Amino acid sequence: MSVLWRVTGYLFRYRGLFFLTLVMATAMTALAVCVPQVVQSVLDEMFAENAGDGESMMNLLIEGVLIVTGLFFARxxxxxxxxxxxxVLEQKVILDLRRDLHDKLLELPVSFYDRRKSGDxxxxxxxxxxxxxxxxxxxxxxxxVALLTIAGVTAIMFSLEPTLAALVFLPLPFLLVMSFRYAKVSRRNWRDVRETSGELNALLVEDIQGNRLIHSFALNERERRRFLETSEELRRRNLRTMFRWSIQSPLAGFISSLGVVAVVGMGAYLLKIKPDGSSGFTVGEFFAFLLYTNMFYExxxxxxxxxxxMAAGKASGDRVFEILDHPVDxxxxxxxxxxPVGPIQVEFREVCFSYPERDEIIDKLDIVLPPGKVTALVGPTGAGKTTLANLLQRYYEVDSGAVLLNGIDIREIExxxxxxxxxxxxxDPFLFxxxxxxxxxxxxEDATPEExxxxxxxxxxWDFVQSLPDKxxxxxGERGVRLSMGEKQRLTIARALLRNPPVVILDEATSSVDVATEREIQRGLANLFASRTSLVIAHRLTTVRNADQIVFLKQGRIVECGTHDDLLVHxxxxxxxxxxxxxLISETALSTT
Incomplete structure (x- = not known):
């Protein structure tokens, strides 16, 4: 289905408003069409053989001016x-389209955002x-309105003088061919403009979010150059589109003017061969026809x-409906x-998973997370630890196997x-x-201040929150920019605690706090872990030494599994x-003494 036709469906949600605008636009056109008729009537009476004296002519002229003024005022x-x-209609349609687009963005899986820039x-x-x-x-x-105007004016012109009306239509084939050829190229040009504009927005968002990194690494000149290059490319593509239009529009105007010239020439000829105007082409009809000719070409x-x-709209519509049509897997x-109700046992049963265009990350993995116990995932970067947490939350679907909660496949749970x-x-803690x-x-939302x-x-x-200006x-600020990384991480831990969930996932939850704070948090989390199934992902092994079960992953497979003491013995x-x-800790301690 055509993109533009699909968007028209949004207009018909408010068909009353839409048709009301058409009615009023049609009324404007009808009033405008009446003006040449008034001009024709006044001129024909003024140039008639039995025209009255000067006073009556002045009264006739004033009357005509007042009628035309009234028509323009009403228009x-x-x-x-x-x-x-x-x-009103415009804002309603924009609101609906943006709301549907935003709803779809919230519905789309995490994998959609993995391959796209937020600014775009x-x-x-x-x-x-x-x-x-x-x-x-x-x-x-x-x-x-344009089509209605053309139809109405055409009927009037043919009723006045068919020969002149035929001359008016001579430039139309050239205009149609030129417009169709231009539209084909224009759609491609506008698509390039919109894509480059999206790239520029993505770059701008990236620079804003990475502002501190840019300053700390003195990347100002690099980012300025990147922004300028993208802006320059957008300028070039915009100019290319505008230059084509700068040829198309004047050329269309010139071709249209040829029709006006033909009407003037033939009209003057008709007046000359019928100078009395009594039964042929009158002066009033000639002037009216000139006005109608301009009304036709406008x-x-x-x-x-x-x-x-429409070419620009279709280019943008393709980008909008690319999101709206994206499948929700x-x-x-x-x-x-x-x-499930009660203590939750999590089981990864023969799970296989790989990201698009990448080798397999998880390979026939079997892990059981006992209820009320803490299971830690450790291992080198890229082993699949965070991937397992994402699979548990069903941000991605497993390629094969299943993730079970108390024996129920998570794909069967709402x-x-x-x-x-x-x-x-x-x-990477996120705060609004x-x-x-x-x-x-x-x-x-219903949590009490005490909770x-x-x-x-x-x-x-609690202590650092109490030290804030307004507690x-x-x-x-955006993404919690006014807080340190450690403070943000502690707030996200508090937020998770407030939810009081049966399953807890901590992915490097204490990676940005000092050792003393980490120990305090670990003591505080002990009560949380006692009655909940907990999955803890860590690189610092000191944070998981007390876990009930430690799973060492490497290249998506389990290398070792046991308690801290068992694994040391192994x-x-x-x-x-x-x-x-x-x-490493010992060397760091020595270097600081």
Missing amino acids: EAFNCLRIRVNN VASRVVEDVQNVERAILDGTEQGV PVRQLVQINNL IRDCENPSDF LAQLRGNMGVVSQ DASVGENLLLAR VETCLRTACA IDTMI DGEYADLWRRQGD
């Missing part, structure tokens, strides 16, 4: 109402939606402009089950319940641009890593 009054209704996605929601709306609403309304030129507008099954019953603290309290209450305080104390975050009501890769980290 602009309708135009004022049309603009207001059009603005934002550009589609803001700029491309605006372009699509402008093309459809303005193009449809103006296009319908909507024709407008259709040429709409053609360019992870959905609830029919008749999904509720989240997605909202599955994720809503897990408390997650990631190695809101107050500390508002960020915490995202976990549970919030308890969770903050457990996460060793728990302090605004922390003297395998875990023990080797433990010794190497111990030596």
